[in-house]
Amino acid sequence: MSRAAQASETGMASELPTYTRWPITLARGEGSTVWDEAGKGYLDLYGGHAVASTGHAHPEVVRAISEQAKTLLFYSNVVGLGIRTRAADAIARHAPAPLSKVFFVNSGTEANENAMRLARRATGRTDVLSFHGGFHGRTADAISAAGLEKYRALGEPNVPGHRLAPFGDLGAADALLDGRVAAVLLEPIQSLAGVLTAAPEYFHGLRRLCDGRGAKLIYDEVQTGFGRTGTFFFAGRHGVVPDLVTLAKGIASGVPMGAVLVSEEIAAGVKPEEYGTTFGGGPLACAAAEATVRVIESEGLLENVRRGSERLRAGLAKLPGVREVRGEGFLLGIVLDRPGKPVREALMARGILVGGSDLPDVLRLLPPLVLREEEIDRFLAAMGEVL
Numbered sequence: 302m303s304r305a306a307q308a309s310e311t312g313m314a315s316e317l318p319t320y321t322r323w324p325i326t327l328a329r330g331e332g333s334t335v336w337d338e339a340g341k342g343y344l345d346l347y348g349g350h351a352v353a354s355t356g357h358a359h360p361e362v363v364r365a366i367s368e369q370a371k372t373l374l375f376y377s378n379v380v381g382l383g384i385r386t387r388a389a390d391a392i393a394r395h396a397p398a399p400l401s402k403v404f405f406v407n408s409g410t411e412a413n414e415n416a417m418r419l420a421r422r423a424t425g426r427t428d429v430l431s432f433h434g435g436f437h438g439r440t441a442d443a444i445s446a447a448g449l450e451k452y453r454a455l456g457e458p459n460v461p462g463h464r465l466a467p468f469g470d471l472g473a474a475d476a477l478l479d480g481r482v483a484a485v486l487l488e489p490i491q492s493l494a495g496v497l498t499a500a501p502e503y504f505h506g507l508r509r510l511c512d513g514r515g516a517k518l519i520y521d522e523v524q525t526g527f528g529r530t531g532t533f534f535f536a537g538r539h540g541v542v543p544d545l546v547t548l549a550k551g552i553a554s555g556v557p558m559g560a561v562l563v564s565e566e567i568a569a570g571v572k573p574e575e576y577g578t579t580f581g582g583g584p585l586a587c588a589a590a591e592a593t594v595r596v597i598e599s600e601g602l603l604e605n606v607r608r609g610s611e612r613l614r615a616g617l618a619k620l621p622g623v624r625e626v627r628g629e630g631f632l633l634g635i636v637l638d639r640p641g642k643p644v645r646e647a648l649m650a651r652g653i654l655v656g657g658s659d660l661p662d663v664l665r666l667l668p669p670l671v672l673r674e675e676e677i678d679r680f681l682a683a684m685g686e687v688l
């Protein structure tokens with residue numbers, strides 16, 4: 302197919318070519334399945350980029366959105382909204398103390414921008430320490446914190462005051478954490494970098510270092526939050542609670558939304574007019590977020606993630622060509638003994654979607670939290686055939 306014909310087929314003729322697009326055009330979705338315009342179904346272990354937390358078009362989320370749209374489509378933060386209060390309460394209920402306040406924004410990158418600003422203003426300091434391999438979004442401050450060089454370079458000239466340490470190396474963080482550092486920002490599981498994890502002592506160590514040096518600890522839970530790792534948040538895992546947590550992706554099951562969870566102490570220093578956004582905390586997104594929390598609770602999705610993750614790991618470990626399975630819950634990295642792209646494409650041809658990563662030999666699974674056992678088995682069988 303010619304480039305122009307391909308561009309038009311995947312909808313790129315009049316769109317800026319931002320992503321390398323997969324050769325499919327989707328029309329609808331339900332649960333963990335999406336269908337293309339010709340009616341071919343795909344089991345979605347990519348979750349629309351880790352977004353479809355309750356699955357595609359969950360009836361409870363769709364009902365909440367459509368009722369809200371009929372009632373009040375939008376009003377900004379200059380007024381109170383019952384649905385905003387309920388969404389914030391629902392999220393805060395799951396947050397470990399002292400995280401207690403929710404600031405709604407519109408995306409992951411905006412959440413990170415605001416978390417860094419909250420930390421700078423709370424400490425009166427300027428700098429941010431982040432980690433090689435990390436990804437935090439594409440706006441100026443967030444991209445300057447990227448530990449993946451190719452993204453950071455796209456944001457040049459970068460915001461000054463960003464420092465990088467190797468992920469998992471406490472001594473390196475210690476050496477860089479001086480009195481100018483306002484915040485330590487990390488993905489607790491580095492997803493795009495190839496699903497890299499760190500030992501519990503590392504999180505304890507970072508918390509201790511931040512406390513000792515007066516810096517704030519920020520977890521970027523844009524991917525790990527909202528149940529993806531089998532607990533509601535990574536915050537609180539190993540007994541470590543950061544001062545700020547950023548959220549997006551699965552928070553509203555696909556309606557654009559981000560949020561910052563803020564500690565009691567930092568929130569106490571915030572005055573009206575210092576932070577804001579027109580659309581953040583809008584009623585439609587809040588209705589979707591509240592329904593998402595409700596579905597995670599009522600359908601036991603955290604348990605489903607933990608059980609499903611074990612099944613995936615056990616099944617994958619038996620397959621030839623799989624060197625290692627990394628990550629937690631439904632944020633898994635499959636390390637192959639060969640390049641991942643042809644494997645991903647062969648799975649797509651068999652009607653299964655999986656993600657790639659920054660490492661050519663690591664595929665990523667970021668499925669909806671509703672993924673069922675029989676769907677996992679279908680994926681494992683197809684993966685076996687492809688490998």
Ligand SMILES: Cc1ncc(COP(=O)(O)O)c(C=O)c1O
Pocket residue numbers: 407408409410411413436437438439488492493521522523524549550
């Ligand atoms: C860990 C992490 N943080 C931040 C972002 C940026 O989120 P958004 O694309 O909603 O701005 C992403 C997006 O992939 C991410 O994976």
